[in-house]
Amino acid sequence: MSSSTRKKAVILLSGGLDSATTLACAQSEGYDCYALSFEYGQRHSAELHAAQRVAAAMSAHEHRVLHLDLGVLGGSALTDRNIDVPTSPSVGIPVTYVPARNTIFLSFALAWAEILQADDIFIGVNAVDYSGYPDCRPDYIKAYEVMANLATKVGVEGHRMTIHTPLIDLSKADIIRLGLAKGIDYGLTVSCYAADDQGRACGECDSCRIRAAGFADAGIKDPTIYQA
Amino acid sequence: MSSSTRKKAVILLSGGLDSATTLACAQSEGYDCYALSFEYGQRHSAELHAAQRVAAAMSAHEHRVLHLDLGVLGGSALTDRNIDVPTSPSVGIPVTYVPARNTIFLSFALAWAEILQADDIFIGVNAVDYSGYPDCRPDYIKAYEVMANLATKVGVEGHRMTIHTPLIDLSKADIIRLGLAKGIDYGLTVSCYAADDQGRACGECDSCRIRAAGFADAGIKDPTIYQA
Numbered sequence: 090m091s092s093s094t095r096k097k098a099v100i101l102l103s104g105g106l107d108s109a110t111t112l113a114c115a116q117s118e119g120y121d122c123y124a125l126s127f128e129y130g131q132r133h134s135a136e137l138h139a140a141q142r143v144a145a146a147m148s149a150h151e152h153r154v155l156h157l158d159l160g161v162l163g164g165s166a167l168t169d170r171n172i173d174v175p176t177s178p179s180v181g182i183p184v185t186y187v188p189a190r191n192t193i194f195l196s197f198a199l200a201w202a203e204i205l206q207a208d209d210i211f212i213g214v215n216a217v218d219y220s221g222y223p224d225c226r227p228d229y230i231k232a233y234e235v236m237a238n239l240a241t242k243v244g245v246e247g248h249r250m251t252i253h254t255p256l257i258d259l260s261k262a263d264i265i266r267l268g269l270a271k272g273i274d275y276g277l278t279v280s281c282y283a284a285d286d287q288g289r290a291c292g293e294c295d296s297c298r299i300r301a302a303g304f305a306d307a308g309i310k311d312p313t314i315y316q317a
Numbered sequence: 318m319s320s321s322t323r324k325k326a327v328i329l330l331s332g333g334l335d336s337a338t339t340l341a342c343a344q345s346e347g348y349d350c351y352a353l354s355f356e357y358g359q360r361h362s363a364e365l366h367a368a369q370r371v372a373a374a375m376s377a378h379e380h381r382v383l384h385l386d387l388g389v390l391g392g393s394a395l396t397d398r399n400i401d402v403p404t405s406p407s408v409g410i411p412v413t414y415v416p417a418r419n420t421i422f423l424s425f426a427l428a429w430a431e432i433l434q435a436d437d438i439f440i441g442v443n444a445v446d447y448s449g450y451p452d453c454r455p456d457y458i459k460a461y462e463v464m465a466n467l468a469t470k471v472g473v474e475g476h477r478m479t480i481h482t483p484l485i486d487l488s489k490a491d492i493i494r495l496g497l498a499k500g501i502d503y504g505l506t507v508s509c510y511a512a513d514d515q516g517r518a519c520g521e522c523d524s525c526r527i528r529a530a531g532f533a534d535a536g537i538k539d540p541t542i543y544q545a
Contacts, residue, residue, distance in 0.1 A: 155386045162381075162429050189428035192468045196424045200417035201390050224468045232464040239457040240420045 095121045097207035098253075099198045102126050102152070104139030105280045106300060107213035107256055110268035112147050114255040115211045117271055123205060124149040125198055129157040129187075135284035142277045155197055159187060191224035195233055195252070202250065203241045210237075211253045217260050230254050261303025269309065276312035289316045323349045325435035326481070327426045330354050330380070332367030333508045334528060335441035335484055338496035340375050342483040343439045345499055351433060352377040353426055357385040357415075363512035370505045383425055387415060419452035423461055423480070430478065431469045438465075439481045445488050458482050489531025497537065504540035517544045 098120035102108045115122050126140040137154065144152035191214065198210045214225040223229065234252045241250065256264050268275065280300040281290035290297050292315045304311035326348035330336045343350050354368040365382065372380035419442065426438045442453040451457065462480045469478065484492050496503065508528040509518035518525050520543045532539035 153389065155389060157385070158383045159428070161383060162425070162432055187428075188431035188470070189424055189468055192427060192464070193421070193424040196417055196421040197390070199420060200387070200415075203416040204390055223470060226467065229464065229467040232460070232467050236420070236457065236460040236464045239454065239460050240417055240452045242416070242451060 095119060096209065097121045097123060097150075097202075097205050098209035098211055099123045099125055099202045099205065099207055100149070100211045101194050101198055101213070102140045102144060102149075103213075104136040104141075104143060104278060105213075105296075106261075106268070106275055106278045106303075107215055107264060108140075109143045109147070109273055109275070109278045110264050110271070111211050111213035111255055112143065112149065113268055113271040113273050115209075115253070116147060120209060121150040122147075123201065123207065124152040125194075125201060126152065126154045127157050127194060127197075128154055129159040129190075135279045135281075135286065135288040139277060139279040139288060146274065146277055153201075157193070159190075159193070162188070189224070191222075191229075192233070195237075199237050199241060199250070208248050209251050209253060211255065213256050214254050215256045215259065215261075215264070217258065227254075227257055230257070260306065261299055262306035265303050265307045265309060274312075280313070285316055287314075289314050291316055323347060324437065325349045325351060325378075325430075325433050326437040326439055327351045327353055327430045327433065327435055328377070328439045329422050329426055329441070330368045330372060330377075331441075332364040332369075332371060332506060333441075333524075334489075334496070334503055334506045334531075335443055335492060336368075337371045337375070337501055337503070337506045338492050338499070339439050339441035339481075339483055340371065340377065341496055341499040341501050343437075343481070344375060348437060349378040350375075351429065351435065352380040353422075353429060354380065354382045355385050355422060355425075356382055357387040357418075363507045363509075363514065363516040367505060367507040367516060374502065374505055381429075385421070387418075387421070390416070417452070419450075419457075420461070423465075427465050427469060427478070436476050437479050437481060439483070441484050442482050443484045443487065443489075443492070445486065455482075455485055458485070488534065489527055490534035493531050493535045493537060502540075508541070513544055515542075517542045519544055 098115050100112045100115050100122050102112055102124040112122060112124060124144045126137060128137055195212060202210055214230065216225055216227055230252055237250045279288045280296045282294040282296050283291040290313050301311060326343050328340045328343050328350050330340055330352040340350060340352060352372045354365060356365055423440060430438055442458065444453055444455055458480055465478045507516045508524045510522040510524050511519040518541050529539060
């Protein structure tokens with residue numbers, strides 16, 4: 090199929106393992122992939138550099154980065170420097186939860202999809218290893234899709250917007266196996282909440298622990314480089 | 318009731334007539350009002366100055382302005398300088414429609430509400446004079462509310478988030494009468510899509526026409542100052 094007749098999809102790309110795998114899924118379903126990342130007051134820029142490497146390595150059709158003011162609203166260890174990133178496992182919803190983050194990210198994806206006349210959005214949420222975030226649950230995604238179809242010209246004009254969540258029922262080990270089968274180099278990705286400028290992981294935060302356990306469960310060597 | 322025990326609400330405040338009236342409604346229901354405005358690549362800053370005047374005049378508890386990159390995504394006459402603002406009435410969805418705008422704005426309101434532990438969000442959408450925007454319809458707002466209650470800690474912890482739309486069934490004339498009864502000085506507000514730096518209106522865009530017709534229908538003199 091020529092590029093002009095291929096379906097377009099917007100892919101939320103963080104630079105982590107899950108969103109890279111999600112991009113690979115969209116690519117293998119034949120979409121022209123428009124990757125969207127956010128600079129939202131993260132403590133480090135390693136994640137965004139990883140997103141750029143992943144988008145380039147996986148031949149995304151386009152990659153845009155939007156700057157957001159989430160830090161102005163505060164409320165999360167990931168955007169508010171007055172809250173420490175925890176190094177022991179969390180109970181309930183962790184302080185690394187960013188209020189309404191996926192809702193905000195999906196809303197920009199929806200805007201871009203409408204402009205591109207794309208009917209498909211991919212997001213790498215996961216209900217199994219979801220760290221207690223409410224906006225990673227299947228019911229939430231379904232409700233978002235219903236809303237999205239009422240929100241836009243797409244809905245009015247008889248198209249249908251679909252929110253794809255190819256990882257939602259997979260364990261971290263399953264995600265890693267899926268991505269490797271699609272040829273992903275996970276050495277390009279950064280999962281750590283507290284990575285340094287070179288993208289080296291702390292090995293202690295929730296995200297590092299979940300990633301390491303996933304590789305261990307899959308019986309595969311993790312290419313993550315840790316801080317000394 | 319002391320300030321610490323009053324209910325909090327987040328109010329989307331554009332600086333226009335509708336959102337000023339919505340703020341007045343929230344105030345008269347006894348909420349501490351947290352007003353939220355966006356700088357999103359509008360062609361003029363008159364709207365934001367109006368929002369600041371309105372928030373101050375109406376004693377909003379707090380007023381924050383978030384800067385958004387909507388222009389990067391393009392697609393609307395209000396954010397893309399390559400598309401002209403029309404001066405004749407539109408058929409269907411007008412080019413001044415900003416893709417997914419209310420969805421994006423409500424998502425930041427939701428984030429702030431969650432941080433403030435507020436259960437209430439007010440938005441001045443209107444299904445009568447809604448200029449053909451899909452994200453002003455009652456079905457859309459209901460679907461957003463369902464999604465919002467699944468998206469956040471609020472939903473998980475047994476509170477219930479409510480999206481209030483006090484203007485949704487009112488004509489522009491009704492809105493003006495309601496606001497005047499609540500003491501609003503509509504001279505502080507700017508509705509025009511192409512206002513100049515002094516906030517003077519063009520008198521020709523959709524928004525100017527709808528506003529002027531509303532004051533005429535209500536039999537009230539419009540305090541709008543027009544460009545020479």
